[in-house]
Amino acid sequence: MDVHSHVIPRGLLERYGSASEIGAGRYSVELWGIRVSGVPRGIFDLGARVRDMDSEDVAVQVLLPMVDPRAMSAKAARLVNDELRAEAAPHGERFVRFAVLPYGDPSAALEELDRAYRDLGVGGVLLWSDMAGVPPGSGALDAIYGRLEDYGIPAFVHPSLPADPRLSSHYMGVVAGAIGEDFVAVASVILGGVLDRFPRLRLIFPHGGGAAPVQVGRIRRAAEVRADCALRRDPLDYMRSMYFDSAVYSPEALRFLVQVVGMDRVLLGTDYPADIMEWRGMGARLEEAMGRAGLEAIGRRNPSRALGLSVS
Template sequence: MTTGPIDIHAHWLPEELFGLPPGSPVPPMHGRDGQLYLGELPLYFETEAMTDPHRVLADTDAAGLGTRVLSAPPFAFPVAAAEGVADYVDDFNEALTKVCRDSGDRLLGLGLVSLHDPDAARTQMDQIAATDVVRGIAVPPLLGSTSFDVDPMRELLRAAAERDLAVLVHPMQLPRPELSSYYLVNLIGNPVETTTAAASLVLGGVLEELPNLRICMLHGGGCAPALVGRWQHGWEKRADVRTAETRSPREGFAGLWFDTLTHDAATLELLRAQADPSHLMCGSDYPFDMGVARPQDLPNGVGIDDATLERNARRFLAL
């Protein structure tokens, strides 16, 4: 594998899977005049940045990165319990494996699993674990109204931990009426979804049950770093916050992993103060408009050097 910073948060989807999984709550993706759309919604980047491995590698080189870790865009998460989901998951994982193997050790992957079917997911994880180039799975923070503290999501994490697979948690940008303007569905909605997932892990006993689980919250953990003190206070004062008999939220939070895509040095400093510094990795959100071209620049600016970022990501990916 090439040395240098590892971007653990980048997206890829072959054009033949633009139809999205059966039962998808969002319309299919498609290219138009070289630009990518979700239904009629423009995504504001070129189609080939999502689909063409040669373009991805060229952009990886231009960014000064050693390796990029590809996962599906969140629209492609199989969030519906629909017939044909397993076939979609298998097709994506097979295509991802081929792209990574053909990349000259520059690309790695995080695959999909059948979220509603833990038995199918276990088989899919066995196949992923056998590839060497797909190093884990990417999942949404919520499935319906539940998160990782209850099944089936909790069972998926058990299966990933058993197989020593990394888990990347990417928000779904779920629609809410109060977030319908100003791109708030992303600017506020995405961080809140991630924060809900982090709370379910820290307060729900998941990290105590699965001490070897490596699970990464993206976008710097959303709002969670700013709320750890509030969680700690509630845990100390209220019995209902302690029902899962967890360690303190401050201790639990240190068990999570994060990318450093906070868009702000002060926010990244807060994350570093609350998290385990050895659990911070660079992530670009390539090629989306909320991403950055050089994800290492912000952490470098607060004193996290490239060697540390690479070392942390290698541990997360069990390389």
């Protein structure tokens, strides 16, 4: 099971965006200000995506709509969630859809979450490290978190790429900026007391949590010396209540992540269809790094638990 993949609904591309083949089965696509290039057809064609999944024995994949959270009005969120449901339906249980929300409007976001869960059957919600200036540790999201606990579905907390001119070249936004935002998200949730208020909440962080596994001691030290960072528990205890995907791009980093948070908190995530994804041979690499037991845990058992699915 792959808990981290991105999608742009084909119907929305046809109505509001564009897609063009640039050679060798790679495409350039644009929708509502989101532009990606050099990606496979599976970015918008779920049939092609299923063929890619079959080639690597991926039984189930989480679909995270590729959107700009700043542009998600209530209308846009409904369009994305409705279209993705329609396009995924012919593929049965191969996909778990995560809903997008109008992040800048808490009331409308809660309303869309309720609709997406009750009417569309989404299996989770996509959140961000920056939602119109609101971090994931903010009390402004408590109503959302309460609903997620009630519904028993997780949130995937994706990094928002910072608008920093230093990150405009050499792919630095993805290489470094996103990893910093991952740490911001994890630290915000810990220091904001989210898991104290919502102990049953399931949160998934990509890229192994960015810098968080290495710098958890920094959070601990802040909690020791600053009143505004005081914690009820050790920050590592909170991290061991979270989930982290395996998209860290080296066996050494993956083994370190497992050492810090525990084998049962790590999930297979590929970042499909990003150009830097490690898709071909993913199972063999995971087994080589973590052994057969690690492949079973990270590739199947842990994702099933995080997503609330039965293991067959």
